Amino acid sequence: xxxxxxxxxxxxxxxxxxxxxxxxxxxxxxxxxxxxxxxxxxxxxxxxxxxxxxxxxxxxxxxxxxxxxxxxxxxxxxxxxxxxxxxxxxxxxxxxxxxxxxxxxxxxxxxxxxxxxxxxxxxxxxxxxxxxxxxxxxxxxxxxxxxxxxxxxxxxxxxxxxxxxxxxxxxxxxxxxxxxxxxxxxxxxxxxxxxxxxxxxxxxxxxxxxxxxxxxxxxxxxxxxxxxxxxxxxxxxxxxxxxxxxxxxxxxxxxxxxxxxxxxxxxxxxxxxxxxxxxxxxxxxxxxxxxxxxxxxxxxxxxxxxxxxxxxxxxxxxxxxxxxxxxxxxxxxxxxxxxxxxxxxxxxxxxxxxxxxxxxxxxxxxxxxxxxxxxxxxxxxxxxxxxxxxxxxxxxxxxxxxxxxxxxxxxxxxxxxxxxxxxxxxxxxxxxxxxxxxxxxxxxxxxxxxxxxxxxxxxxxxxxxxxxxxxxxxxxxxxxxxxxxxxxxxxxxxxxxxxxxxxxxxxxxxxxxxxxxxxxxxxxxxxxxxxxxxxxxxxxxxxxxxxxxxxxxxxxxxxxxxxxxxxxxxxxxxxxxxxxxxxxxxxxxxxxxxxxxxxxxxxxxxxxxxxxxxxxxxxxxxxxxxxxxxx
Amino acid sequence: xxxxxxxxxxxxxxxxxxxxxxxxxxxxxxxxxxxxxxxxxxxxxxxxxxxxxxxxxxxxxxxxxxxxxxxxxxxxxxxxxxxxxxxxxxxxxxxxxxxxxxxxxxxxxxxxxxxxxxxxxxxxxxxxxxxxxxxxxxxxxxxxxxxxxxxxxxxxxxxxxxxxxxxxxxxxxxxxxxxxxxxxxxxxxxxxxxxxxxxxxxxxxxxxxxxxxxxxxxxxxxxxxxxxxxxxxxxxxxxxxxxxxxxxxxxxxxxxxxxxxxxxxxxxxxxxxxxxxxxxxxxxxxxxxxxxxxxxxxxxxxxxxxxxxxxxxxxxxxxxxxxxxxxxxxxxxxxxxxxxxxxxxxxxxxxxxxxxxxxxxxxxxxx
Numbered sequence: 001x002x003x004x005x006x007x008x009x010x011x012x013x014x015x016x017x018x019x020x021x022x023x024x025x026x027x028x029x030x031x032x033x034x035x036x037x038x039x040x041x042x043x044x045x046x047x048x049x050x051x052x053x054x055x056x057x058x059x060x061x062x063x064x065x066x067x068x069x070x071x072x073x074x075x076x077x078x079x080x081x082x083x084x085x086x087x088x089x090x091x092x093x094x095x096x097x098x099x100x101x102x103x104x105x106x107x108x109x110x111x112x113x114x115x116x117x118x119x120x121x122x123x124x125x126x127x128x129x130x131x132x133x134x135x136x137x138x139x140x141x142x143x144x145x146x147x148x149x150x151x152x153x154x155x156x157x158x159x160x161x162x163x164x165x166x167x168x169x170x171x172x173x174x175x176x177x178x179x180x181x182x183x184x185x186x187x188x189x190x191x192x193x194x195x196x197x198x199x200x201x202x203x204x205x206x207x208x209x210x211x212x213x214x215x216x217x218x219x220x221x222x223x224x225x226x227x228x229x230x231x232x233x234x235x236x237x238x239x240x241x242x243x244x245x246x247x248x249x250x251x252x253x254x255x256x257x258x259x260x261x262x263x264x265x266x267x268x269x270x271x272x273x274x275x276x277x278x279x280x281x282x283x284x285x286x287x288x289x290x291x292x293x294x295x296x297x298x299x300x301x302x303x304x305x306x307x308x309x310x311x312x313x314x315x316x317x318x319x320x321x322x323x324x325x326x327x328x329x330x331x332x333x334x335x336x337x338x339x340x341x342x343x344x345x346x347x348x349x350x351x352x353x354x355x356x357x358x359x360x361x362x363x364x365x366x367x368x369x370x371x372x373x374x375x376x377x378x379x380x381x382x383x384x385x386x387x388x389x390x391x392x393x394x395x396x397x398x399x400x401x402x403x404x405x406x407x408x409x410x411x412x413x414x415x416x417x418x419x420x421x422x423x424x425x426x427x428x429x430x431x432x433x434x435x436x437x438x439x440x441x442x443x444x445x446x447x448x449x450x451x452x453x454x455x456x457x458x459x460x461x462x463x464x465x466x467x468x469x470x471x472x473x474x475x476x477x478x479x480x481x482x483x484x485x486x487x488x489x490x491x492x493x494x495x496x497x498x499x500x501x502x503x504x505x506x507x508x509x510x511x512x513x514x515x516x517x518x519x520x521x522x523x524x525x526x527x528x529x530x531x532x533x534x535x536x537x538x539x540x541x542x543x544x545x546x547x548x549x550x551x552x553x554x555x556x557x558x559x560x561x562x563x564x565x566x567x568x569x570x571x572x573x574x575x576x577x578x579x580x581x582x583x584x585x586x587x588x589x590x591x592x593x594x595x596x597x598x599x600x601x602x603x604x605x606x607x608x609x610x611x612x613x614x615x616x617x618x619x620x621x622x623x624x625x626x627x628x629x630x631x
Numbered sequence: 632x633x634x635x636x637x638x639x640x641x642x643x644x645x646x647x648x649x650x651x652x653x654x655x656x657x658x659x660x661x662x663x664x665x666x667x668x669x670x671x672x673x674x675x676x677x678x679x680x681x682x683x684x685x686x687x688x689x690x691x692x693x694x695x696x697x698x699x700x701x702x703x704x705x706x707x708x709x710x711x712x713x714x715x716x717x718x719x720x721x722x723x724x725x726x727x728x729x730x731x732x733x734x735x736x737x738x739x740x741x742x743x744x745x746x747x748x749x750x751x752x753x754x755x756x757x758x759x760x761x762x763x764x765x766x767x768x769x770x771x772x773x774x775x776x777x778x779x780x781x782x783x784x785x786x787x788x789x790x791x792x793x794x795x796x797x798x799x800x801x802x803x804x805x806x807x808x809x810x811x812x813x814x815x816x817x818x819x820x821x822x823x824x825x826x827x828x829x830x831x832x833x834x835x836x837x838x839x840x841x842x843x844x845x846x847x848x849x850x851x852x853x854x855x856x857x858x859x860x861x862x863x864x865x866x867x868x869x870x871x872x873x874x875x876x877x878x879x880x881x882x883x884x885x886x887x888x889x890x891x892x893x894x895x896x897x898x899x900x901x902x903x904x905x906x907x908x909x910x911x912x913x914x915x916x917x918x919x920x921x922x923x924x925x926x927x928x929x930x931x932x933x934x935x936x937x938x939x940x941x942x943x944x945x946x947x948x949x950x951x952x953x954x955x956x957x958x959x960x961x962x963x964x965x966x967x968x969x970x971x972x973x974x975x976x977x978x979x980x981x982x983x984x985x986x987x988x989x990x991x992x993x994x995x996x997x998x
Contacts, residue, residue, distance in 0.1 A: 006762060007762075010761075010762075010931075011934075013807055014805060014807075014925075014926070014934055014938075015926050017804060017805055017807070018805070018922050018925060018926055018938055021801075021804070021805075021922070021938070021942060022919070022922055025915075025918060025942075025945045025949075026915070028945070028949050029911055029914070029915055029949070031958070032911060032949065032952050032953065032956070032958075033907075033908065033911060035953075035956045035957075035958055036865065036899065036904055036907045036908075036956065037904065039862060039865045039866040039899075039956060040865060040866055040868055040869055040870065040899065040903060040904040040907070041869070041870060041904060043866050044866055044867070044869045044870075046866065047862065047863050047865070047866025047867045048866070048867040048869065050863045050866075050867070051863050051864070051866075051867035051879055051880055051885075052867075054860075054863065054879070054880065054883070054885050055879045055880075055883055055885075225879075225883070226883070227883040227884045227885075228883060228884040228885045229884065233883065
């Protein structure tokens with residue numbers, strides 16, 4: 001009996017313990033339920049957002065960059081799609097080993113390696129840097145097959161910029177390159193990050209830089225569903241990218257190429273402008289460079305070669321080279337003298353072959369002088385004495401005020417960045433530049449009168465001034481882009497040829513100057529070069545002193561090639577209704593008639609004989625095909 | 632005839648217990664199908680294992696508790712020997728020595744045996760000393776738990792060790808262990824845990840797991856990743872869930888271990904709070920049924936076994952869901968009757984079989 005009670009007691013105790021356990025368990029379950037309520041009701045929106053963020057990936061869609069063509073539609077810059085081999089330095093512990101491993105799969109040249117190293121040094125935090133571009137299908141397949149052993153190695157289909165004409169017009173077109181840290185900061189500061197999303201490239205120079213805003217287009221975005229390994233499962237939505245605008249240049253690439261060829265291996269610049277519109281037909285800077293080298297990051301060796309070359313191939317000479325205009329300044333001097341009423345067409349001087357003023361003595365080129373020289377003749381024979389005298393008589397500020405109207409020492413406002421102002425001396429300028437000798441001396445003015453001394457103008461300025469003169473004082477701002485075409489709508493916006501301003505000039509004064517310029521071609525300093533030309537033209541030779549001889553006689557053969565005088569030639573044609581105005585500058589080319597004028601002749605000949613120009617162009621294309629096919 | 636056969640077959644099957652277990656298992660297979668990205672293979676494999684486990688359950692249900700109790704000592708001894716074998720020559724998988732390769736049988740995990748063997752031997756032991764249980768018996772019982780616990784901790788397998796230890800503790804508790812000792816022991820455990828932490832007795836991965844409970848973003852890619860992704864899955868499920876087979880966290884592979892330990896996150900994502908509530912209620916009913924069987928059992932052996940299994944089911948469920956929802960450290964404990972894996976399923980159905988044996992054999996012992 002006792003045992004039974006004991007037993008009952010025991011069961012009672014046991015059940016009490018079960019009861020306690022049950023309460024404990026229910027509490028625990030309540031705790032779990034509370035946790036689920038917290039996660040699924042209280043924090044539901046937070047976690048839903050996180051789940052969406054997990055699942056949805058917004059991938060930028062890189063827009064097509066606008067195409068650049070010449071005035072006849074010949075493509076100068078385009079895009080092509082190609083596979084690149086890219087490395088993500090963040091995911092690769094040993095870059096060298098990975099590159100070695102890749103080299104066993106595809107050919108990786110020393111140039112590729114150097115270029116990659118340079119990129120890596122500049123963009124250490126980048127997530128993807130190209131090692132080799134333009135992979136063949138076979139190479140893509142070989143890497144893809146080994147991809148699992150190569151973490152951080154990616155094959156990407158990318159759009160590449162291509163400049164099919166190579167170094168032709170390289171200074172005009174410019175090039176694109178990877179966005180640098182500084183550019184990135186600028187993009188962010190301007191609030192343009194969205195438009196550059198997914199794009200690593202930006203215009204660096206030339207039209208590619210100046211028209212970056214038009215060319216780049218707007219990035220789109222594709223919303224995709226991805227799994228945990230970032231594999232795309234499906235597309236959710238898409239905002240298409242908007243292609244950049246296409247640009248049609250005013251440049252005639254055939255004429256441009258022919259002009260570049262005419263320079264052979266000389267350094268220099270040539271700018272040809274259509275006076276009635278301001279269209280720049282040719283814009284030569286020699287030597288050029290191959291912009292294709294820059295597209296994917298230039299390798300250090302090629303870059304050093306370009307940077308350190310004495311020929312300065314990266315210098316945009318027509319835009320950024322300022323030189324004394326030499327005798328090409330004379331027609332403008334002659335026009336001014338008439339406008340100021342201090343010379344007439346007929347008024348002549350007796351040229352003894354020198355000019356003396358006080359203690360000063362200035363020699364003419366021709367020993368014994370040119371005899372009686374009136375205004376047109378002073379231009380045709382390039383009589384220094386005439387202009388020494390004129391220079392000595394003028395007021396420097398009135399003088400520069402007149403020349404400013406022709407754009408001398410002013411930015412022309414051409415649509416390409418980096419233009420140099422040059423130097424058009426004034427009293428103020430002299431005082432600022434030479435505080436120890438602030439006065440403008442008569443001697444200074446004598447030199448300035450023949451376009452030497454402090455005068456420093458760019459070839460573009462000279463071409464512009466020539467175009468204004470050819471157009472009888474009506475100025476059209478020079479421009480390289482003729483038409484901006486919206487890639488989507490096809491609407492195009494023509495750069496309207498509206499005169500920027502008109503210089504008030506007396507027609508007979510212009511006529512007298514043009515007569516002189518015609519004289520240069522017919523019987524003057526460039527007559528031998530232009531013999532037999534099938535068109536009329538006006539021209540003026542010029543020689544700019546590259547360095548001061550301090551009164552010594554200049555003997556070309558005794559002077560180092562790079563210290564020789566620069567050769568100038570300005571011209572327009574035909575005489576009565578000019579279609580083309582041009583300035584040619586040959587660095588260290590010597591006398592204007594010898595180096596610059598023949599180049600001008602070739603360009604004008606071609607310009608007025610389209611069949612010959614076409615034939616020349618076809619020859620170039622055929623030659624390009626052959627050299628491509630050879631290796 | 633057929634009626635007789637049916638009676639014979641179902642005589643020892645507890646219908647409530649069986650219905651609840653079947654419900655959870657079927658629910659589990661449904662979730663598994665979703666977690667496996669609608670691949671039938673895994674579901675078929677798991678179903679086969681469930682079938683085998685049910686057969687074992689049926690056999691055990693038909694054995695009398697007295698008969699089952701006879702296996703207590705040999706099973707425990709075999710378990711200890713195998714654990715020693717693991718310590719000496721076990722297979723090392725993922726840095727832990729848990730598996731033993733046996734001729735003919737193949738790879739087994741002896742710690743799993745202990746989940747049954749420890750409650751069994753303790754229940755047998757207390758039953759033997761029924762009516763005269765004193766502190767010495769508790770000491771011996773404590774030792775019987777401590778030996779396998781220590782061996783499993785050494786493997787290292789903290790999750791299983793804690794489960795085995797917990798089962799042992801439940802029996803001691805149900806057998807009437809003095810409250811003072813329970814409270815005192817709890818204090819000592821807390822202190823020794825602190826000491827273990829301080830003096831680096833725990834493995835780094837164990838410490839890391841504990842740490843990440845408190846701050847999952849501590850190591851988002853590694854230890855915390857599981858917890859964060861599980862919380863996102865469950866939380867984004869909301870009140871009604873994203874629908875069966877439509878969980879993005881599950882189907883886009885963001886959720887790790889989604890077939891096994893983290894399967895409740897799949898369930899929570901696709902069925903929402905309402906689904907979770909249903910599941911929790913089923914577990915509560917299941918555990919309640921076990922405790923009812925314990926209270927009705929007429930031997931101390933039956934009471935202790937049934938009560939311990941009920942508490943064991945609770946522990947599995949609570950620890951698993953607690954860790955998936957980020958309330959407890961991530962220890963490898965499956966969700967009972969749901970998580971993919973044959974071994975755990977077998978252990979659970981063995982327990983269910985024994986529960987049924989206890990539930991259905993009591994009348995025979997009533998006299």
